[in-house]
Amino acid sequence: MRLLVVEDERDLVEALRVGFVRAGYAVCVARDTTQAAERLQADPYDVVLLDLDLSGRDGFELCRALRRTAHGRTARIIMVTARDRLDDRLLGLAEGPDDYLVKPFAFPELLARVRALPHREQGDDTAILQVGDLRLDISRAEARARGRELGLTPKEFGVLRHLMARCGQVVSAEELLEHVWGEHADPFTNTVRVTVGNLRRKLGAEGVIETVISRGYRLREGS
Structure with a gap:
């Protein structure tokens, strides 16, 4: 955010x-x-x-x-x-x-x-994001998959939130850096790749977050 x-x-x-x-x-x-x-x-x-x-x-x-x-x-x-x-x-x-x-x-x-604050992204006026079995409660900063609390770090939560808000779309590492880490983030860092890797392990579902070569990442619809 x-x-x-x-x-x-x-x-x-x-x-x-x-x-x-x-x-x-x-x-x-x-x-x-x-x-x-x-x-x-x-x-x-x-x-x-x-x-x-x-x-x-x-x-x-x-x-x-x-x-x-x-x-x-x-x-x-x-x-x-x-x-x-x-x-x-x-x-x-x-x-x-x-x-x-x-x-x-x-x-x-x-x-x-x-x-x-209610969530307004893409015209949504709710503080809950839901994609398949994934559920994010923005106001409580809670993330669940198949009813299980994921225990995400703030940056993992931010990455997942951004991907869920753009479900099915390709999101570049640069966009994630800008929206989750801020204007002073090092554009040459591998922190996005590491955070996405940790997030995938916590989600525990194969292929939920897809890597689109040379373009970025995409959350699979119906995850």
């Missing part, structure tokens, strides 16, 4: 980046609304954490503009701000975000809110 942090507090940015990477998210950062708008115009994100008090364009204006774009209509937006008055919260929620969280907050609460 790709997550964009729009925040200018350096310590908070680093804490959020480390926390979400450990939880299995691919994290990108924008320090102001101008940089955020550029990133959001270029790439789709699953979740946007948007601080309202930034230099450049107002956070409310950015939220409104984002909702008018194709990428913005599919992204989940959480406003994160120190504005804690009731009228601020009501105004914030009226601008179209999916949640509003007041600073200071505990990271486990933010992570729980992100995981609880």
Whole structure:
């Protein structure tokens, strides 16, 4: 899952980046609304954490503009701000975000809110992905095959989630790196191959994840 942090507090940015990477998210950062708008115009994100008090364009204006774009209509937006008055919260929620969280907050609460957001990928409004005997509960970060808990690492979960969302399609290693590991991933690393190998062993079903030579990987439909 790709997550964009729009925040200018350096310590908070680093804490959020480390926390979400450990939880299995691919994290990108924008320090102001101008940089955020550029990133959001270029790439789709699953979740946007948007601080309202930034230099450049107002956070409310950015939220409104984002909702008018194709990428913005599919992204989940959480406003994160120190504005804690009731009228601020009501105004914030009226601008179209999916949640509003007041600073200071505990990271486990933010992570729980992100995981609880309904899943919008490919127009799906549920937090459950199901392909044959495979079942992913996005909000609980649980993966099961034939009713058995798989015990996946965050990166294994992220790879399987991405493949399930694109079941039957070929997904390149580069795409998996971008969506599961983030913008700073080494393009020459073999981490995708290793993670897919570990995932195959845990799935325990021959050929569920197919290797398409020179192109990438594909989750077999009806797995």
